[in-house]
Amino acid sequence: MFKVGDKVACPPHGVGIIEGTEEREIGGKKILYFRISLVGKNMSILIPEGALETSGIRPILSEEEIEEIFRYLAEVPTNISEKWTVRHRLNIDRLKTGNLKELATVVRNLSYRAKDKELSYSEKRMFEEAFGKLSEEIALSLGEPVKKVKQKIRKILKEVKKP
Template sequence: MFKIGDKVACPPHGVGIVEGKEEREVGGKKVIYFRISLVGKSMSILVPEESIENSGIRPVLSEESIEEIFNYLSEIPTNISEKWTVRHRLNVDRLKTGDIKELATVVRNLSYRSKEKELSYSEKRMFEEAFGKLAEEIALSLGEPVKKVKQKIRKILKGVKKP
């Protein structure tokens, strides 16, 4: 369970900080909500306490996990489909999971693919969205500016070369 001040990832919204708990009446029943302030956005979300475990909300990455993600991003991807529709469906499904490694897979695969062939408009948008979410989570976890983290990720992705 989360407590006030915890840094969390909130798929599909991004990352945030648990600000507190609120009690509200819904349909004549009292419901307790977690209020999560989303970082980089002037908004917050309310998540019912009773459904927080099934919501996909999780703690942000540990430093050890971040190193694993950076190493993963530096690997050459395998089995990237040549068919746009197959790639797109796989990437959409990966993003829906809320899993950080799946998010990193989308970033890594689309970056690698863009070196071979220009990405379609929707793939560019998907890359930017996934790239931004990955960088935001790492930045919040490390307490670093998002811009600095983005530069580090770009440097890692740039270093991935065809064998």
């Protein structure tokens, strides 16, 4: 179970820190909420205690999981569809999962594709969104500035060569 001070990923909002709990009365029933302050955004969200399991909120990555993500980003992707509609639908579905490996797949695949062809406007936006969320979570987990993490990920992606 989560506690105050935990660092968490909150799909689709990003990452945050559990600041505290609040009790609110709704329809004559008292409900306990967790207040999560979102990193990099001037906002917080309230999640009912009973909805934590189904909300997709999860602990942020460990250092081992981050190293696994970095290795994954360095791999040459396979089976990237040439059809924009298929690629777009797959990437939207990946982003909705909240799974960081799926987020990394979007970043890796779009970065790799951009080496051959310019990305469409929507793919560029999708890349930036996924890249930002991936960078924010890794930065929060490692206690490093987001800018430094973004530079590291860009370096990894740049080194992936076409076979």
